Amino acid sequence: MALSFRCFAEDPQVSAHLQRGDAEERRGHPRAALACYRLAEERDPKNIAVLLRIAKQYSDLIAQTKPESAARVFADRSLEYSQRAVAIDPKSAKGHLSLAVAYGRLTDFVGNKVKMDYSRLIKEEAVRSIELDPTDDFAWHVLGRWHSGVANVGSMLKAMARVAYGGLPPATNEDAAKCLKKAVELAPQRIIHHSELARVYQTMGRKELAKKEWQAVLALPALDKEDEKDKREAQAVIGAPLSTPARSAAR
Numbered sequence: 001m002a003l004s005f006r007c008f009a010e011d012p013q014v015s016a017h018l019q020r021g022d023a024e025e026r027r028g029h030p031r032a033a034l035a036c037y038r039l040a041e042e043r044d045p046k047n048i049a050v051l052l053r054i055a056k057q058y059s060d061l062i063a064q065t066k067p068e069s070a071a072r073v074f075a076d077r078s079l080e081y082s083q084r085a086v087a088i089d090p091k092s093a094k095g096h097l098s099l100a101v102a103y104g105r106l107t108d109f110v111g112n113k114v115k116m117d118y119s120r121l122i123k124e125e126a127v128r129s130i131e132l133d134p135t136d137d138f139a140w141h142v143l144g145r146w147h148s149g150v151a152n153v154g155s156m157l158k159a160m161a162r163v164a165y166g167g168l169p170p171a172t173n174e175d176a177a178k179c180l181k182k183a184v185e186l187a188p189q190r191i192i193h194h195s196e197l198a199r200v201y202q203t204m205g206r207k208e209l210a211k212k213e214w215q216a217v218l219a220l221p222a223l224d225k226e227d228e229k230d231k232r233e234a235q236a237v238i239g240a241p242l243s244t245p246a247r248s249a250a251r
Contacts, residue, residue: 144179
C-alpha cells in the first residue's frame with residue numbers, strides 16, 4: 001500500500017534527506033530510501049513526516065525480507081514508528097492510516113486470537129483516519145480491504161470468533177465495494193483502487209462491473225511493480241492486451 005507524505009521540515013538538511021529518500025522510493029529502492037529518512041530522523045526525531053516515511057519503508061521491506069523472523073522485525077518497526085507519530089500528533093490522519101496498515105502487515109505473523117484483535121484495530125484506525133481526512137483515498141482503500149477481508153474470512157475463524165468474542169465486527173462485500181468506489185472517485189488515476197474493486201465485484205459475482213474495473217486497470221499507466229502485477233492480472237481475467245507501458249513515477 002502506497003502512502004503519500006508531502007510535508008517537509010524547516011531544517012534544510014532534513015528537507016534534503018527527505019527529498020533524496022522520496023526519489024529513492026520512486027525508483028523502488030526502499031532500503032536506500034530508509035537510509036535517507038533515518039538521517040533525517042537523527043536531526044529531527046519528532047518530525048511526523050519523517051517518522052511516517054520510515055514506517056512505510058519498513059512496511060515495504062517486509063515482503064522482500066527472509067527469513068520470516070527478519071520480516072517480522074520490520075513489521076514491528078513499522079508499527080513502532082506509526083505509534084510514535086500518532087503519539088506526537090493524535091490528530092494526524094496519515095498517522096492513523098499508517099497504524100492501520102502496520103496492524104494489517106502484522107496479521108501475517110500472529111496467531112488467530114491476535115489476528116482478530118488486530119482486525120478490530122485496523123478498522124478503528126482506518127475509520128479514525130477518514131474522520132480526520134475524508135478526502136484520503138488510501139484510507140478508504142484500507143477500510144474497503146478490511147470489509148472484504150472480514151466478510152470473506154474462513155468458516156473456522158468465524159466460529160472461533162463467535163466463541164471467543166461473540167463474533168467478528170460486521171463487514172460485507174457491499175460495504176467493501178462502497179469504500180473502494182469512494183477511493184476510485186477520489187483518485188481515479190490509481191490502479192490499486194480499480195484492481196481491488198474489481199476483485200470485490202468478482203467475489204460478489206458482478207462480472208460486468210468487475211470487467212469495467214479491470215478495463216480501467218489496463219487503460220491506466222503502471223507506475224510501479226504492483227501496478228504492473230495488477231495489469232497482468234487484468235489481462236489474464238478479461239483476455240485483453242496490455243494497452244499502456246509502465247513508467248516511473250510516484251503513486
